[in-house]
Amino acid sequence: MGCSSCHDNLDVSKVPHLNRGHFAKGLRAEVPALCISCHEQALFEGPMVHAPVSTGLCLDCHNPHASDYQGLLKMKPASLCLDCHPDIEKSDHLISGLSTKGHPLGNQTDAAPDPKRPGKMFYCASCHEPHRSTLPKLTRYGIGMTSCQTCHEK
Ligand code: HEC
Ligand code: HEC
Ligand code: HEC
Ligand code: HEC
Numbered sequence: 001m002g003c004s005s006c007h008d009n010l011d012v013s014k015v016p017h018l019n020r021g022h023f024a025k026g027l028r029a030e031v032p033a034l035c036i037s038c039h040e041q042a043l044f045e046g047p048m049v050h051a052p053v054s055t056g057l058c059l060d061c062h063n064p065h066a067s068d069y070q071g072l073l074k075m076k077p078a079s080l081c082l083d084c085h086p087d088i089e090k091s092d093h094l095i096s097g098l099s100t101k102g103h104p105l106g107n108q109t110d111a112a113p114d115p116k117r118p119g120k121m122f123y124c125a126s127c128h129e130p131h132r133s134t135l136p137k138l139t140r141y142g143i144g145m146t147s148c149q150t151c152h153e154k
């Protein structure tokens with residue numbers, strides 16, 4: 001995408017560039033309005049919205065330009081979530097009496113592929129919606145035992 005799709009108020013004939021607009025860095029609008037001018041607002045609304053999303057902190061999780069990680073994330077996907085939810089790593093997140101290892105969280109080096117999202121690695125956001133959900137605990141498939149069957153056979 002061209003720089004000017006977001007920075008359209010810069011006079012680049014001068015260095016440092018002159019900002020002709022109302023927003024920092026010559027941006028066309030502020031975050032999150034800038035992002036929502038291209039991405040559907042419905043992605044970020046609902047009965048349960050993730051706290052950093054409802055406060056418009058898109059850039060706490062995403063790099064607007066480029067990233068080494070899927071989804072333009074700022075850091076290794078599971079590390080991003082654990083940065084704000086450190087207790088989850090210490091907890092037995094989803095052991096459910098079926099395994100002594102607990103559920104893989106995507107923070108190991110050899111993360112499994114996500115069975116439901118082709119091309120993506122398996123981590124927190126395989127089970128949780130990162131932005132908003134109609135289901136409890138921001139889940140994608142719910143919290144009951146039947147939700148497990150989305151990915152595991154009975
Ligand atoms: C999708 C929108 C978008 C596009 C396209 C975009 N930028 Fe940005 N850019 C931003 C946002 C948002 C920020 C503010 C980042 C912040 O405040 O952390 C930013 C900040 C910057 C900064 C300030 C340094 C920094 O990282 O905060 C520079 C320099 C910059 N952009 C250059 C570019 C160039 C060069 C291009 C084209 C190759 C470009 N941008 C394309 C959204 C964009
Ligand atoms: C000028 C239009 C435009 C703006 C403004 C814009 N985006 Fe995007 N964005 C796109 C397009 C086009 C794509 C690629 C197609 C797609 O995945 O929808 C994309 C893709 C993405 C992706 C998905 C990358 C992936 O690999 O799945 C993320 C995350 C994203 N943008 C975040 C942001 C954030 C955060 C902002 C605000 C700082 C922003 N975008 C502003 C047009 C825009
Ligand atoms: C708490 C972290 C977090 C915040 C805050 C956040 N996102 Fe995301 N976003 C994610 C994650 C995680 C994904 C999924 C990445 C993956 O695994 O592909 C994602 C995916 C996306 C995508 C790709 C389409 C999709 O829904 O999967 C877009 C576009 C996007 N985010 C834009 C935004 C915008 C705009 C904001 C601010 C209104 C925002 N995000 C705030 C974490 C966040
Ligand atoms: C910038 C900090 C931040 C990041 C990054 C972040 N979260 Fe959150 N998250 C919060 C806050 C704040 C809350 C609301 C307070 C709480 O319940 O802990 C929350 C709430 C949640 C909840 C709901 C808890 C409940 O009781 O309903 C889930 C689930 C969750 N986050 C998962 C994730 C996942 C998955 C990721 C990575 C994609 C992530 N978070 C990344 C800050 C963050």
Ligand code: HEC
Pocket residue numbers: 078081082085088089093094103104105106123124125126127128137139142143144
């Ligand atoms: C296999 C699916 C799955 C994975 C992977 C997963 N979660 Fe969860 N998570 C759930 C379910 C289901 C619940 C609700 C039931 C529960 O509290 O045990 C939940 C609950 C939560 C809660 C709320 C905890 C509370 O006490 O209310 C947070 C926060 C959370 N997860 C964050 C994460 C983070 C961060 C990761 C990645 C490091 C992650 N989850 C990985 C399925 C998953």
Ligand code: HEC
Pocket residue numbers: 094095096098099100101102103104112113114115116122126127141143144145147148149150151152
């Ligand atoms: C979004 C898909 C998904 C959902 C939903 C899901 N899982 Fe998993 N589960 C996986 C993946 C991927 C693995 C790792 C498989 C591998 O490493 O080959 C796994 C591994 C496991 C393991 C094995 C851990 C070990 O010992 O190695 C158990 C037990 C497990 N899941 C239980 C559950 C339970 C219980 C639920 C419901 C609460 C659930 N899973 C929901 C995808 C999922």
